[in-house]
Amino acid sequence: xxxxxxxxxxxxxxxxxxxxxxxxxxxxxxxxxxxxxxxxxxxxxxxxxxxxxxxxxxxxxxxxxxxxxxxxxxxxxxxxxxxxxxxxxxxxxxxxxxxxxxxxxxxxxxxxxxxxxxxxxxxxxxxxxxxxxxxxxxxxxxxxxxxxxxxxxxxxxxxxxxxxxxxxxxxxxxxxxxxxxxxxxxxxxxxxxxxxxxxxxxxxxxxxxxxxxxxxxxxxxxxxxxxxxxxxxxxxxxxxxxxxxxxxxxxxxxxxxxxxxxxxxxxxxxxxxxxxxxxxxxxxxxxxxxxxxxxxxxxxxxxxxxxxxxxxxxxxxxxxxxxxxxxxxxxxxxx
Amino acid sequence: xxxxxxxxxxxxxxxxxxxxxxxxxxxxxxxxxxxxxxxxxxxxxxxxxxxxxxxxxxxxxxxxxxxxxxxxxxxxxxxxxxxxxxxxxxxxxxxxxxxxxxxxxxxxxxxxxxxxxxxxxxxxxxxxxxxxxxxxxxxxxxxxxxxxxxxxxxxxxxxxxxxxxxxxxxxxxxxxxxxxxxxxxxxxxxxxxxxxxxxxxxxxxxxxxxxxxxxxxxxxxxxxxxxxxxxxxxxxxxxxxxxxxxxxxxxxxxxxxxxxxxxxxxxxxxxxxxxxxxxxxxxxxxxxxxxxxxxxxxxxxxxxxxxxxxxxxxxxxxxxxxxxxxxxxxxxxxxxxxxxxxxxxxxxxxxxxxxxxxxxxxxxxxxxxxxxxxxxxxxxxxxxxxxxxxxxxxxxxxxxxxxxxxxxxxxxxxxxxxxxxxxxxxxxxxxxxxxxxxxxxxxxxxxxxxxxxxxxxxxxxxxxxxxxxxxxxxxxxxxxxxxxxxxxxxxxxxxxxxxxxxxxxxxxxxxxxxxxxxxxxxxxxxxxxxxxxxxxxxxxxxxxxxxxxxxxxxxxxxxxxxxxxxxxxxxxxxxxxxxxxxxxxxxxxxxxxxxxxxxxxxxxxxxxxxxxxxxxxxxxxxxxxx
Numbered sequence: 029x030x031x032x033x034x035x036x037x038x039x040x041x042x043x044x045x046x047x048x049x050x051x052x053x054x055x056x057x058x059x060x061x062x063x064x065x066x067x068x069x070x071x072x073x074x075x076x077x078x079x080x081x082x083x084x085x086x087x088x089x090x091x092x093x094x095x096x097x098x099x100x101x102x103x104x105x106x107x108x109x110x111x112x113x114x115x116x117x118x119x120x121x122x123x124x125x126x127x128x129x130x131x132x133x134x135x136x137x138x139x140x141x142x143x144x145x146x147x148x149x150x151x152x153x154x155x156x157x158x159x160x161x162x163x164x165x166x167x168x169x170x171x172x173x174x175x176x177x178x179x180x181x182x183x184x185x186x187x188x189x190x191x192x193x194x195x196x197x198x199x200x201x202x203x204x205x206x207x208x209x210x211x212x213x214x215x216x217x218x219x220x221x222x223x224x225x226x227x228x229x230x231x232x233x234x235x236x237x238x239x240x241x242x243x244x245x246x247x248x249x250x251x252x253x254x255x256x257x258x259x260x261x262x263x264x265x266x267x268x269x270x271x272x273x274x275x276x277x278x279x280x281x282x283x284x285x286x287x288x289x290x291x292x293x294x295x296x297x298x299x300x301x302x303x304x305x306x307x308x309x310x311x312x313x314x315x316x317x318x319x320x321x322x323x324x325x326x327x328x329x330x331x332x333x334x335x336x337x338x339x340x341x342x343x344x345x346x347x348x349x350x351x352x353x354x355x356x357x358x359x360x361x362x363x
Numbered sequence: 364x365x366x367x368x369x370x371x372x373x374x375x376x377x378x379x380x381x382x383x384x385x386x387x388x389x390x391x392x393x394x395x396x397x398x399x400x401x402x403x404x405x406x407x408x409x410x411x412x413x414x415x416x417x418x419x420x421x422x423x424x425x426x427x428x429x430x431x432x433x434x435x436x437x438x439x440x441x442x443x444x445x446x447x448x449x450x451x452x453x454x455x456x457x458x459x460x461x462x463x464x465x466x467x468x469x470x471x472x473x474x475x476x477x478x479x480x481x482x483x484x485x486x487x488x489x490x491x492x493x494x495x496x497x498x499x500x501x502x503x504x505x506x507x508x509x510x511x512x513x514x515x516x517x518x519x520x521x522x523x524x525x526x527x528x529x530x531x532x533x534x535x536x537x538x539x540x541x542x543x544x545x546x547x548x549x550x551x552x553x554x555x556x557x558x559x560x561x562x563x564x565x566x567x568x569x570x571x572x573x574x575x576x577x578x579x580x581x582x583x584x585x586x587x588x589x590x591x592x593x594x595x596x597x598x599x600x601x602x603x604x605x606x607x608x609x610x611x612x613x614x615x616x617x618x619x620x621x622x623x624x625x626x627x628x629x630x631x632x633x634x635x636x637x638x639x640x641x642x643x644x645x646x647x648x649x650x651x652x653x654x655x656x657x658x659x660x661x662x663x664x665x666x667x668x669x670x671x672x673x674x675x676x677x678x679x680x681x682x683x684x685x686x687x688x689x690x691x692x693x694x695x696x697x698x699x700x701x702x703x704x705x706x707x708x709x710x711x712x713x714x715x716x717x718x719x720x721x722x723x724x725x726x727x728x729x730x731x732x733x734x735x736x737x738x739x740x741x742x743x744x745x746x747x748x749x750x751x752x753x754x755x756x757x758x759x760x761x762x763x764x765x766x767x768x769x770x771x772x773x774x775x776x777x778x779x780x781x782x783x784x785x786x787x788x789x790x791x792x793x794x795x796x797x798x799x800x801x802x803x804x805x806x807x808x809x810x811x812x813x814x815x816x817x818x819x820x821x822x823x824x825x826x827x828x829x830x831x832x833x834x835x836x837x838x839x840x841x842x843x844x845x846x847x848x849x850x851x852x853x854x855x856x857x858x859x860x861x862x863x864x865x866x867x868x869x870x871x872x873x874x875x876x877x878x879x880x881x882x883x884x885x886x887x888x889x890x891x892x893x894x895x896x897x898x899x900x901x902x903x904x905x906x907x908x909x910x911x912x913x914x915x916x917x918x919x920x921x922x923x924x925x926x927x928x929x930x931x932x933x934x935x936x937x938x939x940x941x942x943x944x945x946x947x948x949x950x951x952x953x954x955x956x957x958x959x960x961x962x963x964x965x966x967x968x969x970x971x972x973x974x975x976x977x978x979x980x981x982x983x984x985x986x987x988x989x
Contacts, residue, residue, distance in 0.1 A: 261465060
């Protein structure tokens with residue numbers, strides 16, 4: 029294909045190159061989990077938050093740390109526990125002795141004030157503490173004692189949760205879980221990846237990661253990602269897909285009617301389109317393709333479908349429902 | 364909004380692609396039309412074949428069936444509106460453009476002006492789309508699929524060619540039509556097989572076969588048609604024996620064969636009654652009359668009726684020299700006009716009469732002998748009178764010439780018969796005197812007639828053979844009739860059994876269904892006393908204490924039935940059937956018709972293992988209990 033060297037073309041191609049560098053650098057430390065890494069990169073470009081779900085020991089925390097190191101962003105880690113208070117996250121006003129022995133109230137910044145926040149085992153904290161993240165995630169600001177503090181761009185929350193050992197946990201409420209752009213499932217690595225992990229983590233040699241993406245460049249990429257074109261037909265496909273998740277809509281297939289209590293919110297559609305745009309940009313494209321939508325559909329919507337009792341009882345997974353929806357919704361139907 | 368150069372280029376590129384698509388669709392539409400035309404031709408040809416019509420429209424022009432649908436298809440495909448978005452999406456998918464063309468098409472299609480920041484992206488997309496349009500290969504987007512496309516077209520052409528040379532359908536043969544071939548063909552269910560397994564049935568079939576053999580020996584099936592008839596009869600017999608033909612089918616075929624056989628005889632008769640034959644008969648009659656006038660006195664004087672025969676034989680020989688065919692046909696006609704037995708009897712009687720009279724005349728008469736002679740004479744007279752009466756009845760339709768001829772043949776003999784005893788009684792001495800001269804004359808005439816009598820004997824033999832043939836044919840006919848009768852009865856029986864079976868279902872099947880034969884399956888005797896099913900240690904034997912299953916009490920209202928022929932001709936099986944309690948069921952009161960379990964069992968296919976099981980059971984039962 030003959031290259032068309034316009035400015036936009038060059039920009040987009042450089043984006044793809046940068047993202048590829050980040051990906052390569054991450055994969056020096058994180059073995060396998062390509063989908064999770066891809067999802068994290070897309071979320072980073074979109075500026076959304078990611079909920080990582082997986083059993084302990086699969087490298088979720090390490091992935092977040094690696095991402096922070098590679099992107100040269102400030103990163104913090106919050107280990108959620110049941111006795112944790114909201115101020116432990118947001119920070120609080122403290123009485124400190126100033127110059128001349130004068131005591132004054134000073135805001136002590138919590139761990140939320142970072143570019144990349146790792147909320148480890150978020151479901152172990154109480155709802156009160158969990159809700160402390162709500163404002164920060166959505167409004168990108170923290171209000172403490174009547175005073176609001178803006179969070180620095182880019183603000184990226186990566187929360188992890190353990191699907192097993194549910195005793196003593198507080199599942200995230202729907203309102204909060206909807207604020208995550210993606211829910212990524214970290215699966216157990218296969219034999220080759222496992223061997224590689226063991227090899228890399230038990231030897232003397234340690235991997236030194238280098239930052240390949242600056243904060244400013246990341247913000248630039250985020251702005252560029254939103255300019256990617258999406259055709260009305262593809263947008264109609266997204267609408268069709270979102271409507272199909274609602275059991276009360278005519279577009280919903282039988283399985284959705286049977287097992288789904290609530291479908292995706294419009295925020296789900298936004299997530300799909302934004303993620304699809306960034307994915308297209310990562311592949312040096314200036315427009316969204318049908319395949320982009322279908323690829324981001326699962327991480328963007330799997331946590332936004334609420335199964336009913338029958339669905340829970342029969343062990344239906346939201347991925348199964350989304351696969352059915354994806355198969356039934358055809359772009360040809362909207363053309 | 365001002366169109367940019369990229370946009371106008373893209374529009375042109377898109378328009379070119381759309382024209383290409385129209386052309387391609389026209390081609391596909393033409394192939395589709397061709398296929399449709401061919402399929403229509405196939406349907407029409409099939410319908411015409413079934414209706415036995417030659418489709419002249421298909422014969423008229425091949426092009427009509429190929430070009431018109433093809434052209435129509437091409438035209439329709441060309442003017443049919445194109446879903447442009449879908450088309451570009453398909454192009455994107457087939458060329459791996461990741462919906463670039465679709466996006467570009469929609470970008471230039473939207474009415475609203477894009478934001479300034481998005482203009483750069485938009486322009487870049489359009490430029491990419493223009494470049495991509497140059498890479499479009501239609502065959503990549505719409506693979507030709509030669510085999511799939513060409514096969515229907517070839518099929519269509521083949522159908523049209525076939526329609527052009529459509530062969531006329533050969534109708535069912537006369538035989539098949541006569542035996543209801545169409546009905547047989549249309550029948551889809553498994554036909555019930557002829558169940559002629561009774562000894563009497565088998566005897567009837569064997570009898571038919573035997574009579575056919577006899578007829579063949581006598582040369583009764585000489586012509587090809589008759590030979591065909593014989594083959595068909597034999598085939599039917601074989602199929603009946605092997606149970607490969609249904610009752611209805613066998614009946615129909617028998618009826619057809621009988622009709623054909625009768626038709627053959629009628630045709631023969633018709634052939635004989637032509638003008639030539641009549642002329643020959645007249646000639647023969649005339650000559651015979653002359654001869655009788657000439658030899659009448661001699662016959663009365665010599666008192667030898669054989670002279671008449673000899674004279675007639677000579678006449679026949681003369682005629683045979685002149686017109687042998689006519690004579691042969693005349694002989695056949697005579698053979699037909701007289702029944703075979705009558706002819707034989709007549710011949711025997713003539714001979715016997717001649718012999719006895721000559722003996723009586725040669726010997727010296729005693730009282731007893733005279734009385735015996737008188738009795739013989741009377742008996743002969745009676746028999747001849749009866750014979751004559753029968754012949755008259757039978758030959759009412761015969762030509763007057765032949766009737767006269769027969770009368771002439773009979774009258775000298777009658778005269779001689781009546782005259783001989785009278786003469787012998789009246790002047791015995793005169794007779795004795797002239798005996799030597801008469802004997803000499805007789806010897807001379809017999810010697811002279813030896814050669815001429817040979818012809819008469821031949822004709823008599825021929826007549827006798829012909830009569831035997833006719834007799835054999837009649838026997839074949841009657842055998843066929845017998846087999847038909849048995850088949851009809853079998854059908855009737857089955858119908859009754861079915862009716863009973865239906866009724867039995869409604870009444871409920873109580874009591875054991877037995878596997879015994881004949882008497883082994885009776886549930887009660889005629890007095891109504893329940894006997895509890897078949898008895899005996901072996902199947903078929905009865906009247907011992909073995910009981911199979913529980914019996915049902917009956918109220919004694921039983922009735923014996925006789926299976927009649929329902930007014931039909933022929934004999935019938937006069938077996939006495941038991942009424943109530945047949946099959947050991949608890950049927951209170953009389954039943955309207957009997958069930959022949961024997962037939963059912965004979966027709967049923969009982970597994971060999973089951974048979975062995977039953978046999979073993981009865982063997983065990985027959986052992987004496989300690």
